[in-house]
Amino acid sequence: MQLSQRIDLLVHLGEYMQNGNNEFELVKENAYRENPWFIPEFIDLAVANIANDFLQEDKLKAWVDYYNIPAENKSPKTVGIVMAGNIPLVGFHDLLSVFISGHTAVIKPSSKDVILIKHLINKMNEWEGSIHQLISLAETLKDCDAYIATGSNNSGRYFEYYFGKYPSIIRKNKTSVAILDGSESPEELELLTDDMQLYFGLGCRNITKLYIPRNYDFVPLLSTIKKYDRFMEFYKYKHNYDYQLALLIMNNKFYMTDGSLLLTENDSLFAPVSQVNYSFFEDAMVLKRSLSKIADIQCITGHGFIPFGRAQFPSLTDYADGKDTLLFLSKL
Incomplete structure (x- = not known):
């Protein structure tokens, strides 16, 4: 053809x-x-x-x-x-x-x-x-x-x-992360929630890790996450939530939840279904440099990065793993 x-x-x-x-x-x-x-x-x-x-x-x-x-x-x-x-x-x-x-x-x-x-x-x-x-x-x-x-x-x-x-x-x-600076609008937080929860968080472009400044106010984000409370009607998701909640309680780990998504401080980039990890950062420039060296990250959302809400809407040239598929094929 x-x-x-x-x-x-x-x-x-x-x-x-x-x-x-x-x-x-x-x-x-x-x-x-x-x-x-x-x-x-x-x-x-x-x-x-x-x-x-x-x-x-x-x-x-x-x-x-x-x-x-x-x-x-x-x-x-x-x-x-x-x-x-x-x-x-x-x-x-x-x-x-x-x-x-x-x-x-x-x-x-x-x-x-x-x-x-x-x-x-x-x-x-x-x-x-x-x-x-x-x-x-x-x-x-x-x-x-x-x-x-x-x-x-x-x-x-x-x-x-x-x-x-x-x-x-x-x-x-691969997984994806978001960098928050505390100035996010309610609309941006809602879009961030989409980045975390679309496809139940199973995609490599889903946000499973948040980097936040010290003294970050989680209340607006937790309120926004309620958008996906309907996930608890889906038994496979609810099973994951109940299981991860039980682990956090048994291990005496601090967590926050709106009742459908768990937020917990954890260094890991990867998080199980129904959970998102977070870590605090002091210097945004140092954080950006360190993240640029991590091979496990598919994409980063936040101010100055991929806009909130766009993580799950890749274009033709948003290649998985950053490996240019069409260039590879054109050189065979």
Whole structure:
């Protein structure tokens, strides 16, 4: 396929994802039944983000123009993709990158997120019969020319062992942090709450750690967090909250809560579902320098960083782990 054909097909896919098609609505319902963490609200959010931020003609053309992607890939490679499944369609950007660069994608989807990605591939093949030659699913990835693999730190070591001798992008655990200065408006605190709680906090772009100045007033933030009190009606989230609360009590740890999210002082960047850690800082410049050296951080929100509320709305060039996927693919 020519690049223009690939872009047209992707734009058509974006339109399909947003037009309220009954077939796709049933697929989303099935995805929720298979994975209870994928509640309809968050599936719809992920779908809307992809359609609005990835699959727009002007954005796709600007993206490929920046990398000088040729109209036709004269020497396409086979790229194996191991997808994560922590939030709906989290692996779609990798598929998009491989497809638009003119390579062939062989995908091992996460068992937690098979239904949505498989359906979108099938729809593309329905509209363009050659897609099955360009995108396929596989239980195991063998004999690929390059690999893009996303997983935990443990699976990352496995990926490095098997894929490290090939051109590869291997991603491990990441999380995100926010730096507060105490001057945040009520609207900004509400947006920060979205950064923490969208997708139940399961994404690598979710804020799991707050850096706050001494004498910070937590009351406005705790009041804002009540926006997501409805999460306590979701049994899997409530189970996590009750468990983490019990641990904090048994270990005599200080905590604050609005009744649905726990805030506790903890040096760790990573926090379990239903909990956000915080640490105090004295010097903002020293903190920024130290955070810039930490590989586990996906993004930072705050004044002078990613605006509050934008963490879960990445653009085409907001690459996971900061590794430029399309540049990698264009050099194969």
